[in-house]
Structures are given as structure tokens and as C-alpha cells.
Amino acid sequence: MNCIIIEDEIPAQKILKSFISKTPSILILGIFKAAIEANSFLKNNTVDVVFLDINLPDISGIDFIKTIKNPPAIIITTAYPEYAVNSFELDTIVDYLVKPFSFDRFFKAINKAKDRFETSKNPIEETENILFLNVDKTHHKITLNSILYIESDRNYITVVTKNQKLSYIESLKNWVEKLPKNQFIQVHKSYIINRKFVDKISGNEIYVSANRIPIGRTYKQELLKQLKIIQ
Structure with missing residues (x-):
């Protein structure tokens, strides 16, 4: 994995450089004291991981992201x-x-980034509606039609079927883009549901195979349209 460091404190830069040098799976492409300096580099280079301080001289790390x-x-x-x-x-x-x-804590963070990197390269292998999800270095077999719903919690995704719950680092946005639109519907900023398993809608909740899932206000009209529900 290629990384850059955006950090204005020299001692912190040195610690990160030292820890990264002990980690064979990651390579430093650049070190920057300010987010603005790193911006053009990110536009023109492939970077897999950014070590980012929040308090930076020009713009905060969170605002920069x-x-x-x-x-x-x-x-x-x-x-x-x-x-x-x-x-x-x-x-x-x-x-x-x-x-x-500590280095141990740093290495744990690297492994999380590595899991995200490997998942983004090949998160889903699909053959005739069969999916293999790479979770904790194990490929779990499920079928697309068996998915009840997908839930996002911060930086983790949980794929729920009748028999399994698989959680790993991923964004809900990536699932929205990959799933067939005629079968899966985003009903909330944190949920995608399989319309095949919808039992009923009550107020601002949708029941998917007896699981109560909230309906986001901005998603409700499109949901009703997709399900062909006449108000």
C-alpha cells in the first residue's frame, strides 16, 4: 500500500516514519506539513492510506477529508x-x-487499512448470483437473493441474511453502486433493503422479514415509488 503523511509536528512525522519503516506492506510517497500541500499530490498520484492530523495550519483534517x-x-x-x-x-x-x-496500536490501524484496501480491490466475487465476501481474511459464501438488508455503522458494513451476519470495513455507498436497482433499495442513510423480503411498512419503519428498519425522510418518497405503493 502507498501512503502519505499530513502532519505539521516534526516529532510526530519521525514516529510515523519509524513505524512505517518497520512495516513491509506500506510505502511512504510523501510527507506534508499542511493539507493544501497534499491536495495536488493526491489528485495526481495513487495513494491508498493517509495518516492525517486533525489540527493543521491551513484547514482541519476533518474538513480536508x-x-x-x-x-x-x-x-x-x-x-x-x-x-x-x-x-x-x-x-x-x-x-x-x-x-x-505504540507500534502495536499503529500496526492494528495498518491492518484495518489493509482490510479496506483488499476489500476495495475485490470486495465481491460474483458467479451466477453467488457472492464471496472477504471478511477477516475468510471468503464467506452467500447468494445475492439471500440478503435481507445491509446496515452501515460508522466505517463498518453488516450484510444480513437469514442465517448470517457478516461485518467488515466498507462504505454503504459502494454497495448502493454495485447492487441491482430493481431488487435493492436504500431506505435510510444507514440501510439498504432487499424488496423481495419486505413484509409491510408502518409509519417510518419498514419490516424486512420481521426486522424493523427505519425509513429516512429523504428516502421515503422514492421507496414508495419503487414499491408501487399508492398513498
């Missing part, structure tokens, strides 16, 4: 743990390292 189109995996590095909850709302963030962090 929101400006990147198709951002790579982000590992936040900062001295302020109180930012962790809000930052994990961005599904491109795979981990949050609070300074000072």
Missing part, C-alpha cells in the same frame, strides 16, 4: 481523543490514533 473526491483510507493521528466520535461519521476513516501511540 470532506473536500477530497473518492478519498483513500484515512488514519487520524491527533492528541485530542474527543474528536474520535465525530470523525468516525466519515466512512473513509478506518482508525483513530491518539498521540502518543
